[in-house]
Amino acid sequence: MPCSQFWLLILFAWVPTCLGKPSQVSGAEGDGHPDQTQAQALKKLLEVFGMEGPPQLPQHPKEPPQYMVDLYNAVAGDDGIIKNPDILMGNTVRSFLDKTHSVQMHLHFDLSNVAKNEKILSTEFHLFKLRPKLSDQINPSAPHFCQVDIFQVLDKEDMDSPVGKRHLCSRKLAVQGSGWEIIHITQAVREWTEDESSNQGLLVTVGEMNEDPLKKRTFCPVRFASGRDHHESKKPMLVVFTDDGRQGAILPSVPFSHPNMAEALPVPRGNGSRMARSAEAPMPCQRLPLLVDFEEIGWSSWIISPRGYNAFHCQGACSFPLGANMRPTTHATVQSIVHALKLRQDVQGPCCVPDQLYSISLLYFDEDANVVLKQYDNMVAGSCGCH
Known part of the structure; x- marks a missing residue:
């Protein structure tokens, strides 16, 4: 995946989309030289993980303690998605x-x-x-x-x-x-x-x-x-x-299959007739893949596990009438009706956004080459709905 495409996907992860159209990046952080934009994006991603900068480690860091590796494997899957939140005290x-x-x-x-x-x-x-x-x-x-x-x-x-x-x-x-x-x-x-x-x-x-x-x-x-x-x-x-006092994990209230990379939904691709139909009927709100590859962004030397994860993102239209498959809130249903009847010119239709978010765990080296296992909340879109 080209680096520019990766950062576009990162932006999709944090900016909700309405009617299938991504919001445009504007302001100082979206302008300027591509290298500067990439550096700013990396800095923002580090802030998401609560870090000021990547640790400066020896070229070949030592193996992590087996206890920490075993603890990570007990808490999370290969994709980092937390599978057993009751093992750890704290985050x-x-x-x-x-x-x-x-x-x-x-x-x-x-x-x-x-x-x-x-x-x-x-x-x-x-x-x-x-x-x-x-x-x-x-x-x-x-x-x-x-x-x-x-x-x-x-x-x-x-x-x-x-x-x-x-x-x-x-x-x-x-x-x-x-x-x-x-x-x-x-x-x-x-x-x-x-x-x-x-x-x-x-x-x-x-x-x-x-x-x-x-x-x-x-x-x-x-x-x-x-x-x-x-x-x-x-x-x-x-x-x-x-x-560290951060908000606790939002855990699934009903059983769900792990949204790992192997289960990533394919990005819709179509022929000419399919494209023509999509012009008449926009793609409905749905969950699409958003792969975050730590090796691609140069972090594989200090992040031990996972090697990457599927954050997923929500994209598509929330067109009237909203069916149950759109997982709409009551407010979104009313908003879609007002928008469809054009009762208010300044009221847009509902947005396709994550309505369930899951946590991931990272196992990584800090700047002193100590190994840290940390839980990060609200990192994976578990499902999408119209809100």
Whole structure:
């Protein structure tokens, strides 16, 4: 699809059409050099997604955490259309990897990208438990369970003293086995986002069961992957669920088939006789495809999923008399009657517009290469009607 055609379709998505004729773009934003218009259009589209600009990432960004990919797949389909709105708390999920590469399990997560208007709903601290060393597996005197303690660091220069850290929680873990452990530390993260200077990280310690976590710990063979010595996929991670206060999703009140790209309705094309009939009877109000391809507009390097989506748009005439298939409101029906009887010269016929809108989710890298899952409301025309 030529780029100019893509931006024409973008304009169709946001400007309602009446009687099948698109509104004309006028004013400063519609005038000027094509490159300037394209830049303005990209800026407007970024504003729709709540972003000031595309993130500047390395040429080959790292793979996103599998947890975030799995979460996206549980929430949305391949086309981004939300299929299970009840999974997430809020409308934004942010993941942060530990970047300290500390020898100790002193971990730090940079939360500067969490906006001040975002309400922290829940926070998960993810640690990958490694398999015990072979010597610990065959040692008959080795303990079967260890106690893991999580601390909020208050003074990173004095973490060994009781006043340098605050105990958050304890967990009993079996020495054998491996896998992810998820620990909730919501209150600490709320404090960090309210006062960025208070964020001095987390400290993880391991010892024998029922030991005082504030005192020197006895060795216990439970080990966790760290950012220093282990693969990116096993790094400690903080997952923050937030709500930025935007309007909630408009969800379907009745079952519907997902309006994905595969189900896109073909744009009507006809021969001469069909064209002649269309001149006599305009195309009725209906939903038509509007494909948004992130690769085509140069965003595929930072948008992980979906690769694009079908926004659909509404086009066609709302001619009198309005049938039930036009899904008219009572007001639109009255307006069409007044227009048909020419009772008022300044009253136009009803417009063909979306009357159900659905949400999509995007999985993308932010400017610090953190992975974000965000829900955007009112992005897909689910059906069209005369209003």
